[in-house]
Every structure is written in structure tokens, then in C-alpha cells.
Amino acid sequence: MTSKAPLRLERFVKRTGDFTLGPIDLALEPGLVYVLVGANGSGKSTLLKCVMNLMKPTSGSVRLFGLSYDEGESPVKRQAAYVPEPLEGCESFTLEEMGELIGGWYDGWDRRDFLGRAGAFRVATNKKYGKLSQGDRKKAALTLALGTRAPLLLLDEPTNGLDITSRNRLKQMLAAEAETIERTVLMTTHSVEDIRQFADCILLLKDGRLEGPYEKDELFRSWKRLWLSGDSIPAVSDIPGAVEYDDAPYPQLVTRDAAATTAYLASAGVAVTGEQPLAADELLEKLLNGVPG
Numbered sequence: 001m002t003s004k005a006p007l008r009l010e011r012f013v014k015r016t017g018d019f020t021l022g023p024i025d026l027a028l029e030p031g032l033v034y035v036l037v038g039a040n041g042s043g044k045s046t047l048l049k050c051v052m053n054l055m056k057p058t059s060g061s062v063r064l065f066g067l068s069y070d071e072g073e074s075p076v077k078r079q080a081a082y083v084p085e086p087l088e089g090c091e092s093f094t095l096e097e098m099g100e101l102i103g104g105w106y107d108g109w110d111r112r113d114f115l116g117r118a119g120a121f122r123v124a125t126n127k128k129y130g131k132l133s134q135g136d137r138k139k140a141a142l143t144l145a146l147g148t149r150a151p152l153l154l155l156d157e158p159t160n161g162l163d164i165t166s167r168n169r170l171k172q173m174l175a176a177e178a179e180t181i182e183r184t185v186l187m188t189t190h191s192v193e194d195i196r197q198f199a200d201c202i203l204l205l206k207d208g209r210l211e212g213p214y215e216k217d218e219l220f221r222s223w224k225r226l227w228l229s230g231d232s233i234p235a236v237s238d239i240p241g242a243v244e245y246d247d248a249p250y251p252q253l254v255t256r257d258a259a260a261t262t263a264y265l266a267s268a269g270v271a272v273t274g275e276q277p278l279a280a281d282e283l284l285e286k287l288l289n290g291v292p293g
């Protein structure tokens, strides 16, 4: 990838109190949706704030489309739109007023498009933000961010509080735009459904370290539960890809690399009598909590 990655972190570290995030090296590819997953307090919001220059990294660099905040903030910030969790300081403005305030910043801003999105989300444009319900506030923030048509979207828990229809609208908007704009999305979530619906790639934050990106479809293809039959089943540590073995009620194992595991078992004379993709929540729990090997 060139130095114009939508987001590039190099040797990035952020320390706050006794919490350390990093070092992280990461380069996002254009046009993909990255979902950042991690336990409470793992640093997801901190990372997004550092990308938006709302917090300064302790060391290392943050570049958006090759631009660094060291060379001036405005050109960098115009590349990205950010939906924080929660959006604060806007209580006395209507959505329409907020659009007028920030729209001028962005080259791609289009008032009609913005109003159309507000309509699709069914969020009032003439009501003060502070008087909106929690879900409507989220929709207002998303309307603004999407309306900027910025090439990088940073969404902190964007579906938190959204009703089912609005979640579907968000998915439709992102999918429709993927056809016309090369837009990269980095979003955080605690929802397995969000990962299923939105992610092209998954990033994991664990103990301050970033793992991934993992291509979602590939993850769901390669992690499987296999049922086995054979006189002598090798130790799990000897089976490539295997992460877990259970004898009861029938011999079975979980693998992170179904192809490698199956090939090895065949050579060891162990029959695979059945297989099943791992459920998304089980897979994510294993990824987040770690598995041996």
C-alpha cells in the first residue's frame, strides 16, 4: 500500500494514567469497513480520539491520507468525519444549524444530500439536539458525519441506541456509498450483529495491543468445529490449527484453520464425521480471550 493509506499508525503509543495503548502499527486499505472490537476499557475510543487529534499520542505517528497533524490540523481533519460516543457540546443547536456550521468545512458537503439522510433516519432537523432522544441524537450525529462525504469515517459505537429500521438505513447508506465513494470506515462496537452486518475486516484490541486486520469472511470460513472418529486421536497441540479438543459427548475439536487441520487428520487416519462453522459470538469470544497456540 502507498503512503496515502486512509489511516496509518506507526509505532503509535498512548499512555493515560496506568493504561498503555500500543505500540500499534496499522495501515487501513481504502474502501473497506473495519470493525474494532475489544473489552470495555481496552482503548477503542482512545484510539479514535487520537486519530481525530482530540488526544495526542505519547509517541509514534498518525497519518490520514499521508497527512500529519504536525503540518497543520485543518487539512487532516477535513479527511475524516467522527461520530463520538456520546457527541457533546451541541445541546443548543438543531441538526440543521449543526449542518450549516460544519458543512462548509468539507469539500463533498451537499445540503440536499444531508437533508435526505436526515429524512431517511427520520430525525428532526429543527429540534435542538439537547431535546432529542438518545437514539435520535445518534442518528443526528450519523447524519452529520455521513453528510460530510469525508473519505474516512470514524464511528464510535454507531448503532448504540439505534432502532432496527435506523440500523438497516445505516447499513443501506454505507453499502450504497461503497458503490460511488471510496470511503473507509473504522467503527467500534460491542455487537456481534454489527460485526456480521458491517465488517469487511475485524481489528481486535487486547491488553493494549492491536491484532488484525482479519478478513471477516475468511475468519468465518476457517474457524470450524469438527467431529472426529478414530482409534487414536493426536494431542491437540500436534494438530495444525486446532485450538480446543473435547471428548464429550463425541470427540470434537475447534480449529482456526479448517483446511490445515482436516489435511493433517486425514494423514493421521482420523475421520472427520461432521463440521460446522463456529457461531460468530463463540468465534469472537475465542479471539478476544485468546486461545493457545
Ligand SMILES: Nc1ncnc2c1ncn2[C@@H]1O[C@H](COP(=O)(O)OP(=O)(O)OP(=O)(O)O)[C@@H](O)[C@H]1O
Residues within 6 Å of the ligand: 016, 017, 019, 038, 039, 040, 041, 042, 043, 044, 045, 046, 047
Ligand atoms: N478521560 C479519561 N481520563 C483518564 N483515563 C481515561 C479517560 N478516558 C478513558 N480512560 C482510560 O483509558 C482506557 C481506555 O478507555 P477507552 O474509553 O478508550 O476504552 P474503550 O475500549 O472505548 O471502552 P468501552 O468499550 O467501555 O467504551 C481505560 O483504562 C480508561 O480508564
